[in-house]
Amino acid sequence: MAKRTLRTLIGASLLAAASLVQAEEPRVVAITQIVEHPALDAVYQGVKDELAEQGYKEGENLTVMHESAQGNSAIASQIARKFVGDSPDVIVAIATPSAQTVAAAARNIPVVFSAVTDPVGAKLVKSLEAPGANITGVSDMLPIDKHLDMLQRAVPDAKRIGTVYNPGEANAVSLVNLLEERLAERDLELVKAAATKTSEVLGAARSLVGKADAIYLTTDNTVISAVEAVISVGERADIPVFAADTATVERGAVAALGFNYYNHGRQTGKMVVRILEGASTSDMPVETMDTLDLFVNPAAAERMGISLPDDLIQEAKEVVKSDK
Amino acid sequence: MLSEIAFYGAVETGLIYGLVAFGIYISFRVLDFPDLTVDGSFPLGAAVAAILIINGWNPWIATGAAIVAGMAAGAVTAILNVKLKILNLLASILTMIALYSVNLRIMGRPNLALLTEETVLTPWYDLDLAYHQVPVLLFIIVVVVALILLWRFMKSETGLAMRATGANPRMARAQGIATGAMIILGVAVSNGLVGLAGALFAQSQGAADVTMGVGVIVIGLASLIGGEAVITPSTVMRALLACVFGAIIYRLAIAFALNADVLGLQAQDLNLITAVLVTLAIVLPGVRSSVIAKFTRNKA
Numbered sequence: 330m331a332k333r334t335l336r337t338l339i340g341a342s343l344l345a346a347a348s349l350v351q352a353e354e355p356r357v358v359a360i361t362q363i364v365e366h367p368a369l370d371a372v373y374q375g376v377k378d379e380l381a382e383q384g385y386k387e388g389e390n391l392t393v394m395h396e397s398a399q400g401n402s403a404i405a406s407q408i409a410r411k412f413v414g415d416s417p418d419v420i421v422a423i424a425t426p427s428a429q430t431v432a433a434a435a436r437n438i439p440v441v442f443s444a445v446t447d448p449v450g451a452k453l454v455k456s457l458e459a460p461g462a463n464i465t466g467v468s469d470m471l472p473i474d475k476h477l478d479m480l481q482r483a484v485p486d487a488k489r490i491g492t493v494y495n496p497g498e499a500n501a502v503s504l505v506n507l508l509e510e511r512l513a514e515r516d517l518e519l520v521k522a523a524a525t526k527t528s529e530v531l532g533a534a535r536s537l538v539g540k541a542d543a544i545y546l547t548t549d550n551t552v553i554s555a556v557e558a559v560i561s562v563g564e565r566a567d568i569p570v571f572a573a574d575t576a577t578v579e580r581g582a583v584a585a586l587g588f589n590y591y592n593h594g595r596q597t598g599k600m601v602v603r604i605l606e607g608a609s610t611s612d613m614p615v616e617t618m619d620t621l622d623l624f625v626n627p628a629a630a631e632r633m634g635i636s637l638p639d640d641l642i643q644e645a646k647e648v649v650k651s652d653k
Numbered sequence: 654m655l656s657e658i659a660f661y662g663a664v665e666t667g668l669i670y671g672l673v674a675f676g677i678y679i680s681f682r683v684l685d686f687p688d689l690t691v692d693g694s695f696p697l698g699a700a701v702a703a704i705l706i707i708n709g710w711n712p713w714i715a716t717g718a719a720i721v722a723g724m725a726a727g728a729v730t731a732i733l734n735v736k737l738k739i740l741n742l743l744a745s746i747l748t749m750i751a752l753y754s755v756n757l758r759i760m761g762r763p764n765l766a767l768l769t770e771e772t773v774l775t776p777w778y779d780l781d782l783a784y785h786q787v788p789v790l791l792f793i794i795v796v797v798v799a800l801i802l803l804w805r806f807m808k809s810e811t812g813l814a815m816r817a818t819g820a821n822p823r824m825a826r827a828q829g830i831a832t833g834a835m836i837i838l839g840v841a842v843s844n845g846l847v848g849l850a851g852a853l854f855a856q857s858q859g860a861a862d863v864t865m866g867v868g869v870i871v872i873g874l875a876s877l878i879g880g881e882a883v884i885t886p887s888t889v890m891r892a893l894l895a896c897v898f899g900a901i902i903y904r905l906a907i908a909f910a911l912n913a914d915v916l917g918l919q920a921q922d923l924n925l926i927t928a929v930l931v932t933l934a935i936v937l938p939g940v941r942s943s944v945i946a947k948f949t950r951n952k953a
Contacts, residue, residue, distance in 0.1 A: 396911060399924060402865040403666050403872065404907060406858050410662025410785070411911045414655075425764055426862050432768055433859035434662070436784055451860070452766035496757055497863050499764035525753070 356385060356605050357417035359394040361408045363427040366550060368574075368590040372423050372443050375594020376601065383602045392417075402426055409434040419604050421597060422466075425451050425499050432464055439610045442466030443597040444590065446500035448615055457615040465613045467597045471504060471547060471573050471588060472621065473511050479586045479623070480571050481515070482641055483630070484543050491520040491541025491568070493533045493559055495551035504547040527551055531558035538566040545571045548588065556580055560629070567634030578624040578649050583633060587622035587646070622646040655908055661785040663908040665857060667901030668792035669850050670876055674896035675803060676846035677873040682892065683807075684819040684839045689745040690730045691873060692866040693752025694723040694844040698851030699861035700756045703765040706856075712773040716852045723848020724841040726752060731840035735833040749866075756863050765861045772856035788857045795853065799846065800893050806842075807889045815839050847873075868924075875927050876900035878934035 398405035428442035454460035522533035698719035705715035733744035880899020886892035
């Protein structure tokens with residue numbers, strides 16, 4: 330008898346505890362990414378840090394679900410279904426394939442994509458200004474014109490611009506197509522070298538020797554993974570190498586007008602917070618990166634046979650000193 | 654534990670990979686031909702279907718074209734093997750690598766979105782069913798049709814000749830069977846099924862992507878072998894059923910793994926788990942029979 334009373338008591342207090350917890354039910358954000366990779370991991374970290382800074386702390390008033398599909402599209406699809414079934418407050422989808430699988434599965438849950446270069450081409454949104462449905466996000470489309478301005482200030486007489494890219498990566502191809510267009514507007518010529526794997530980057534970079542006066546690299550995952558190969562070619566053949574992301578300047582490129590995936594994630598996080606606080610995705614245009622920092626590496630420039638103009642160095646947010 | 658949507662999602666992906674498992678059953682089990690072409694013919698099917706659908710073709714005809722493209726890819730592998738005498742595994746690797754470039758050419762870019770296009774699924778959404786149940790219903794019909802056609806094919810004279818080719822090529826030749834032609838036909842049919850799976854997958858996922866073929870062979874094998882562990886493949890029908898059930902079980906296992914934070918399992922462990930499961934499924938039946946053999950010998 331006493332045992333039963335005790336059991337009832339425990340049961341009742343458990344119920345009470347459960348209802349207490351429910352009173353402050355944490356918001357749920359589910360994050361899926363196609364593959365683990367430094368840039369995409371930085372986006373994930375940025376999203377979480379931004380949420381924390383705006384008062385959504387994991388374990389207190391926020392639950393974060395996070396899965397990576399390991400580059401496997403069937404698993405990406407299952408992750409999308411799992412998340413949709415769990416009906417979180419917001420689903421964050423990092424990179425194009427993940428965003429597409431989530432878009433195919435989610436009907437009513439707000440989706441914020443990140444690290445998607447061409448959201449219209451990927452059919453995630455109807456237009457950048459008016460996404461239309463339950464999906465919006467941050468595009469990592471590069472401000473290529475600003476990058477080319479910077480490049481032309483550093484090497485004004487460069488006529489042929491080389492680039493190495495992976496023809497199998499959606500983002501890389503859209504960027505290279507755009508680059509070609511924008512270079513043509515400036516009467517410059519694009520010299521392309523394809524590398525489908527990191528092991529092919531060195532060979533591709535070598536093929537640019539004699540054909541390119543400068544090299545500009547986009548945020549192509551394959552190429553950036555093996556960027557040292559391009560930099561070594563640039564140093565040997567006196568071809569200055571410019572990058573789209575600041576981390577590559579620290580690895581030996583001449584300069585970059587900053588694109589940083591961690592900040593990209595922070596910006597994504599800001600959109601997530603707005604949705605958690607009641608904003609609707611259909612009123613939120615797709616955003617592009619709003620902060621750009623100039624990073625320069627004068628020592629690398631010298632090794633590649635140019636000297637950077639003083640005003641460019643003075644404008645830089647960071648002057649990288651590498652002495653290898 | 655497993656939400657309804659996640660469950661139907663697993664069944665849907667499982668049905669599509671059931672078609673892949675059919676293909677791998679024909680190449681790997683019937684013909685004894687280890688065929689890595691599938692890692693290329695899966696995205697090939699997706700690419701062909703996607704580009705045709707975007708250009709306004711009827712999605713079913715586009716899907717049919719994907720089957721034909723897959724069959725052509727399989728035929729190339731088999732011809733490399735039969736006519737040019739290249740080792741079967743190597744022949745399939747060559748085709749698989751070539752298909753990467755071919756797929757990029759077909760699509761013109763690495764990712765073709767189908768999210769707003771009319772697909773084979775579109776008319777079915779008018780049915781009075783939940784959004785996530787529709788693909789399951791359609792794919793069950795496709796898989797059942799494929800299963801019946803394959804079953805009848807395997808029992809036909811050609812099918813029997815194909816099975817003889819895989820079981821004992823020398824004897825088959827002695828019986829007047831053109832084993833080379835059988836291998837070409839079998840590998841073509843196998844990759845046609847994989848192309849179909851790729852086409853359906855792209856349409857249910859909303860995009861074709863050149864990278865979507867990675868690991869298809871291993872997952873197909875895992876489904877085939879896992880299914881055989883559950884349903885003893887003593888007849889063709891049972892073997893085909895094993896393919897479908899194995900593929901669905903594999904997907905349900907992944908769906909559970911995605912939910913099973915309790916076990917400490919995470920998505921990044923999936924590739925390792927798959928490899929371990931396939932190894933166990935290959936090794937265990939042998940261990941079991943040798944244990945039984947030892948036991949009976951001791952008794953005698």
